[in-house]
Amino acid sequence: MTTTIAPYRSELGTGRDGFAQLLRAEWTKFRSVRGWVIALLTGALLIVGLAVLTGANSICSNGNQACPVPPTGPEGGWVSDSFYFVRQPLTGNGSITVRVTSLTGLYSTHPGLAAAGGSPTADMAPGVQPWAKAGIIIKASTARGSAYAAMMVTGTHGVRMQWDFTHDAGGLAGTVSAASPRWLRLTRTGDVISGYDSSDGVHWTLVGTATLTGFPATAQGGLFAATPGYTKTSASLGGSSLTGGPALATGAFDHVSRQGSWPVAGWTGQDIQGSTDAALAASAQGFTQAGDRLTVSGSGDISPATGLGGPSSVQLALAGTFIGLILMVVIGAMFITAEYRRGLIRTTLTASPRRGRVLAAKAVVLAGVTFVTGLIAVAIAIPLGQHLLHENGNPIYPMPALTEFRIAAGTAALLAVAAVFALSVGTLLRRSAGAVTAVIAGIVLPYMLATIPGVLPAGAEEWLVRVTPAAGFAIQQSSSQYTQVTASYTPADGYFPLAPWAGFAVLCAWTAAALVLAAYALRRRDA
Amino acid sequence: MKTLHAEWTKVRTVAGPGALLLAAAALTAVVGVVAANAVTCPGQACQVDPAKVSLTGIYLGQAVVAMVAVTAVSGEYSTGMIRLTLAATPRRWRVLAAKAAVTGAATLAAGAVAVLASVLAGSVLLARHGIDAAHGYEALSLGHGAVLRATIGTVLYLGLIALLALGVAAMIRDSAVAIGTVLGLLYLFPIVASLVGNPGWHRHLDQLSPMTAGLYIQATTNVNALPLTPWQGLGVLAAWAAGALLAGGLLLRFRDA
Numbered sequence: 001m002t003t004t005i006a007p008y009r010s011e012l013g014t015g016r017d018g019f020a021q022l023l024r025a026e027w028t029k030f031r032s033v034r035g036w037v038i039a040l041l042t043g044a045l046l047i048v049g050l051a052v053l054t055g056a057n058s059i060c061s062n063g064n065q066a067c068p069v070p071p072t073g074p075e076g077g078w079v080s081d082s083f084y085f086v087r088q089p090l091t092g093n094g095s096i097t098v099r100v101t102s103l104t105g106l107y108s109t110h111p112g113l114a115a116a117g118g119s120p121t122a123d124m125a126p127g128v129q130p131w132a133k134a135g136i137i138i139k140a141s142t143a144r145g146s147a148y149a150a151m152m153v154t155g156t157h158g159v160r161m162q163w164d165f166t167h168d169a170g171g172l173a174g175t176v177s178a179a180s181p182r183w184l185r186l187t188r189t190g191d192v193i194s195g196y197d198s199s200d201g202v203h204w205t206l207v208g209t210a211t212l213t214g215f216p217a218t219a220q221g222g223l224f225a226a227t228p229g230y231t232k233t234s235a236s237l238g239g240s241s242l243t244g245g246p247a248l249a250t251g252a253f254d255h256v257s258r259q260g261s262w263p264v265a266g267w268t269g270q271d272i273q274g275s276t277d278a279a280l281a282a283s284a285q286g287f288t289q290a291g292d293r294l295t296v297s298g299s300g301d302i303s304p305a306t307g308l309g310g311p312s313s314v315q316l317a318l319a320g321t322f323i324g325l326i327l328m329v330v331i332g333a334m335f336i337t338a339e340y341r342r343g344l345i346r347t348t349l350t351a352s353p354r355r356g357r358v359l360a361a362k363a364v365v366l367a368g369v370t371f372v373t374g375l376i377a378v379a380i381a382i383p384l385g386q387h388l389l390h391e392n393g394n395p396i397y398p399m400p401a402l403t404e405f406r407i408a409a410g411t412a413a414l415l416a417v418a419a420v421f422a423l424s425v426g427t428l429l430r431r432s433a434g435a436v437t438a439v440i441a442g443i444v445l446p447y448m449l450a451t452i453p454g455v456l457p458a459g460a461e462e463w464l465v466r467v468t469p470a471a472g473f474a475i476q477q478s479s480s481q482y483t484q485v486t487a488s489y490t491p492a493d494g495y496f497p498l499a500p501w502a503g504f505a506v507l508c509a510w511t512a513a514a515l516v517l518a519a520y521a522l523r524r525r526d527a
Numbered sequence: 528m529k530t531l532h533a534e535w536t537k538v539r540t541v542a543g544p545g546a547l548l549l550a551a552a553a554l555t556a557v558v559g560v561v562a563a564n565a566v567t568c569p570g571q572a573c574q575v576d577p578a579k580v581s582l583t584g585i586y587l588g589q590a591v592v593a594m595v596a597v598t599a600v601s602g603e604y605s606t607g608m609i610r611l612t613l614a615a616t617p618r619r620w621r622v623l624a625a626k627a628a629v630t631g632a633a634t635l636a637a638g639a640v641a642v643l644a645s646v647l648a649g650s651v652l653l654a655r656h657g658i659d660a661a662h663g664y665e666a667l668s669l670g671h672g673a674v675l676r677a678t679i680g681t682v683l684y685l686g687l688i689a690l691l692a693l694g695v696a697a698m699i700r701d702s703a704v705a706i707g708t709v710l711g712l713l714y715l716f717p718i719v720a721s722l723v724g725n726p727g728w729h730r731h732l733d734q735l736s737p738m739t740a741g742l743y744i745q746a747t748t749n750v751n752a753l754p755l756t757p758w759q760g761l762g763v764l765a766a767w768a769a770g771a772l773l774a775g776g777l778l779l780r781f782r783d784a
Contacts, residue, residue, distance in 0.1 A: 039704075054722055319722045322715055330707035337703065341605050432703035433601065437594040440710045441587060444718075449586060452717045456583065460565045492721075 022352055022361035030365055033338075036331050040369065043327035043415075044377035050320030051381035055388025058316060069395040070305045071145030073165040074212075076398050078305040081144040081165075083226030084285045084298025085137070086267045090221040094260015095187040096136050098223065099201065100153050101178045102252040103134050106284075107230035108245035124248070128155040131303075131486055132227035134251025134296060136186050138193055139220050140212070142270060149193035149210040150224065150302070151184040153251070159184070160484070161195035161208035165304050168484040169208035171197040188260075191215045201255070221258075222267060223287070225251045225298035231486060248284050250297040272300070303485045313396045314407055314478050315494060317385025321411055321476070322444060324377065328370045328415045329439045330432075332422030335366055337432035345527045355522045359427060363515065366423055367416040374412035382408060399478060410475030410504060417504075417511050418443055421469065424514035428521055442510070446470035450491040461490065462497045469510045471496070474503025530616050530625040538599070538629055547595045548633055552641035555588030559645035563652040578677040578747040581649020585681055585742070588641055589688045592634050593709045596692035599630050600775075601702035609784045619779045627693055627772060631686050638685035646678055673747035680744030680761055687761070687768045688713075691737065694771025697779050712767075713738040730754050737767040 030036060073079035090096075105128035135152030149163035151171075159171035159182055176182045183198040192211050196204040227249035269287045287296045339345040352358050382404070390396050418439065426435035446468040450461040465471050474496035481489050489495040496503055538544050562583035603609040616622050650668060668674060692709045699705040716736030723729050733739045734754050743753050743760030750757060 050719070054719075057723060057728060316722055319719060322718050323711065326707050326711045326715070330703045334701075334703045431598075432701075433594050433598050433706045436703050436706045437590050437710065440707070440714070441590045444710070444714050445586060445590065448714050448718055452721055456562065456565075460562065 019357060019361065022357055023365060025348075025351070026358075026361045026365040030335065030369060036334065039327050039331050040373050043324040043331075044373050046327070047318075047320035047324040047374070047377040048381045048384065050323065051317045051385030052388060054316045054319045055385040055392070058389055058392060058394055072398055073145050073304070074147040075164055075166060076400060077166070078397060079145055079165045080301045080303050080305050081146075082272050082300030083133075083224045083302055084287065084296055084300075085139075085142065085220070085222060085224050085270045085272050086287045086294065086296050087139075087142070087220045087222035087270060088258075088262055088265075088267060089218050090138065090188065090258075091218045091261045093189050094221070094258065094262065095185060096138070096221050096259075096262075097183065097185040097255070097257045098136055098253045099181050099183050099255040100134060100176050100251055100253055101181045103128060103132060103153050103155065103176050103249065104252075105129060105132050105155070105227055105247060105249045107247035109230060127230075128249065129227045129230060129247050129486075130154070130156040131301070131484060132247070132249035133160075133302070134225040134249055134253075134298075135184050135223070137222065137224045137302075138186050138188055140216050142220055142272060144272060147212045147215060148302070149186060149195065149212060151186050151195040151197065151207065152224075153182050153184070155227075155249075157484075159197045159207065161210075162302070162484065163193065163208070163210035164212065165302065166480075166482065167208075167210065168482075169195075171195075171205065171207040172199060183255075186221070188215075188219070188221075221262070223251070223253055223256075223294060223296050224302075225249050225296040226300045226302055227298070228301040228303075228486060229299075246299060248297055248299050250295060253294045253296070254292050256292065256294065267294070271298075301485075304480070304482050306479060306482060306485050306489075313386050313389050313394060314382060314399065314404070315476060316389060317382045318378065318407070318411055318476060319385075320377075320381065321414070322447075324374065325415055325418050325444065326440060328374070328419040329422040329443070330436055331370070332366055332419035333426040333432050333435035333439065335362060335423055336426040337430060337435060340430045340527075341432075349527050356519045359423075359515070359519050359522055363420050363423060366419050370419040371412050371416035374415035375409065378408045378411045397478065403478065406500065407476055407478060410500065413504070414472050414475055414507070417472065417507055418469075421507075421511040421514055424511065424518040427518035428514065443469045443472070443507075447473050447491075452492070461492070465491050465503070466497050467506070469507045471498055471503040472507030474498050475500045477503075530621050531628060533612075533615070534622075534625040534629040538633060543598065544595050544633065547591055548637035551588045551591035551595070552637045552644070554591060555582075555584035555641035556644040556648060558584030558587050560648045560652065563649045563656075566653065566656050576746060576748045577649060577653050578646070578674050579745045580653065581645050582642065582677065582681050582745050584641070584645055585684070585745075588638075589685060589713065589738075590710060592638070592685050592689050593692040593713070594706055596630050596634070596689040597696040597702055597705045597709065599626055600693055600696035601700055601705055604700045604784075605702065613784050620776055623693075623697060623772070623776045623779055627690055630689050630693055634689040635682055635686045638682040641685075642678055642681045646674070671747075673750070676757060677745045677747055680757065683761060684741050684744060684764065687741065687764045690768040691764070691771050694768065694773070694775040697775025698771070734763065737764045740764060 070078040071081050106124035107127050107129065108124045132155040133152040135150055137148055137150035139148035140146040147164055151161050153159055153176045158173040161169045161171060172182060174180065180199065183201045185196040185204065187194045191213055192209060194209045195207045197207050198204045227247045229244050230247045231244035267289065271285050285298050287294060339348060348358060349355060386396055422435055422439045425438050426432060429435050446464040447470040449456050450464045450470065477494065477496050477500050479494060481495055498506065559581050563581050566580055603612060612622060613619060695709050696705040699708060716732060717739050720729050720732035720736065723732060740755055740760040741764030743755055744757045746753060746757055
């Protein structure tokens with residue numbers, strides 16, 4: 001006779017096994033480990049602390065004078081605005097047309113010119129800089145940074161139309177000479193200025209149309225010449241060292257004709273202040289007039305200000321990102337490796353046999369926690385650091401609110417993605433030391449090698465911040481690269497080869513790949 | 528002596544340390560080869576330090592070395608082995624000294640292989656890229672005093688990095704936090720220094736930085752322009768390592784395991 005004994009069944013109902021429960025379980029694991037919470041808060045404090053430290057220690061001293069602040073352009077960014085202006089007031093609509101017959105130049109290969117009594121141009125060599133400019137311009141006023149539109153011939157980039165410092169459109173190619181002159185025309189109609197070029201003065205081509213909102217009724221129009229200084233980038237180890245000296249550009253014009261209400265009287269020559277060399281500005285710039293023929297010599301540049309040297313104020317305020325990043329990486333790796341070390345992973349996987357979902361829940365909790373902490377820290381660090389930098393006399397780069405928001409949110413996202421990257425590598429390796437080393441060597445080391453001068457050959461550094469996870473730091477880039485300005489655009493100068501979001505996408509791709517591999521390994525391996 | 532033997536057995540019988548040190552040597556040499564190949568110098572104008580270029584791999588190799596050294600200590604804590612070790616050898620200073628000797632010696636051996644391979648590969652590759660005596664550069668040969676100093680110094684540098692990591696691990700015990708601290712110490716100093724505008728501060732940070740100062744030993748050109756002499760620079764790293772070992776030893780001595 002046999003009796004069957006019913007096996008024990010718990011009276012409790014089946015627990016739910018939704019994703020929300022998993023998230024809650026992982027959140028409980030995170031917040032109940034005191035060390036991780038402390039590390040997280042320490043990371044936030046260090047980000048703010050370093051902003052205070054760099055802000056308080058970056059004292060801008062320029063003798064007894066205030067540190068020079070570049071003028072601000074109509075679109076908000078810093079600009080270079082110095083050239084020699086041969087002008088007349090233009091009231092209302094009108095146009096100006098000239099023929100350019102030559103663009104010549106002088107340059108010096110070293111800063112500072114021969115001072116000993118001689119002419120400042122005595123030891124300068126003949127030669128035109130690639131972005132030397134001579135042409136016609138209509139500008140709101142003679143104040144630096146005011147709105148403008150200009151048609152010009154350049155050293156090696158053909159005819160260009162440029163307006164409001166950042167805009168650039170190409171016209172006829174080739175260099176200008178007496179045999180092949182260039183005709184330039186600017187026409188103002190209300191707020192719209194159109195630029196035309198021609199090789200014969202008969203057939204005209206529209207190069208560009210500038211809409212300058214709020215352009216004053218009476219503007220200044222005329223001829224100008226400017227040239228950035230001579231620079232030579234030596235491709236040495238330690239990135240690129242820029243050497244150079246001042247330069248001078250001279251444009252020869254004739255067939256000047258004007259339509260609209262221009263005064264009959266002659267031209268006024270004015271050096272729009274800010275020439276690269278004081279001696280040059282005093283004696284070599286200027287204009288001569290002989291009949292219909294005008295010759296204008298000038299130095300300086302009309303362009304967005306780039307390569308001002310050194311990191312921007314936002315980058316300084318975010319100096320602590322790297323310390324924060326290392327702490328987040330350590331937390332991210334331990335979030336999984338601690339489970340392996342303690343054997344908790346077996347309980348976790350018993351409670352939730354769908355292993356991919358466990359990893360997803362961990363990633364979501366970790367990303368959320370690190371993003372929010374990072375965002376709070378960055379939101380305090382940027383204004384605080386900039387305030388201290390301002391107090392210490394440092395010029396603060398004017399930045400559109402959207403860019404500032406991108407840098408703040410992007411930095412927080414950078415921390416979160418790096419933490420998830422560490423979590424994935426930790427799942428793959430199951431050892432915290434290996435995971436932390438791999439992730440730091442993948443993110444922080446390439447950035448360090450690329451940005452510290454004197455380590456890598458030029459070229460290798462650009463490649464590093466393009467391919468490795470360190471590309472993600474492009475999200476912090478605050479200044480744009482302009483083809484119409486010759487400058488040292490290297491990672492050490494704060495310029496990344498990839499656009500901000502593209503660079504961030506590279507980091508995300510690495511993280512996604514690691515996460516997929518980790519999910520695969522977690523499913524296939526015994527815990 | 529027995530303690531040394533015990534520590535050597537621990538290192539020898541686990542697959543990790545040996546494989547990782549080999550990986551460190553291979554990574555160092557490979558990065559050095561890539562860097563030496565990437566040098567493009569059209570004229571004679573560029574200031575290339577041939578020894579430094581061939582030894583670029585050290586920036587990556589040191590991370591692996593630090594990891595090996597950290598796990599030599601924190602691995603014992605995570606498995607509980609440390610209690611057995613300390614029961615067998617109650618003199619705790621002696622345990623740390625034996626660990627330092629074994630890890631240091633293993634690192635020096637791997638480092639010597641890595642550095643020699645890097646310098647030899649560099650001398651061949653750089654000569655092919657026009658960085659040779661014919662173009663006014665010092666030949667990259669071990670017979671040259673500065674190159675010999677860079678070579679021996681870099682091997683010592685790796686050994687000191689291992690000791691620094693060992694000391695930090697003895698202080699912190701958890702491997703993730705310890706390796707994070709060591710790599711932070713190495714990599715963050717130069718990044719923060721590059722953001723400091725004040726040249727005086729920058730110089731002080733460079734002089735204090737274990738990595739920047741320690742790697743002055745690799746300089747063979749423009750040595751006089753450095754904030755410290757090469758050996759003083761290595762001394763800075765040695766001071767960091769000694770400080771970490773001392774603090775780690777004191778904590779090991781007075782703390783429950």
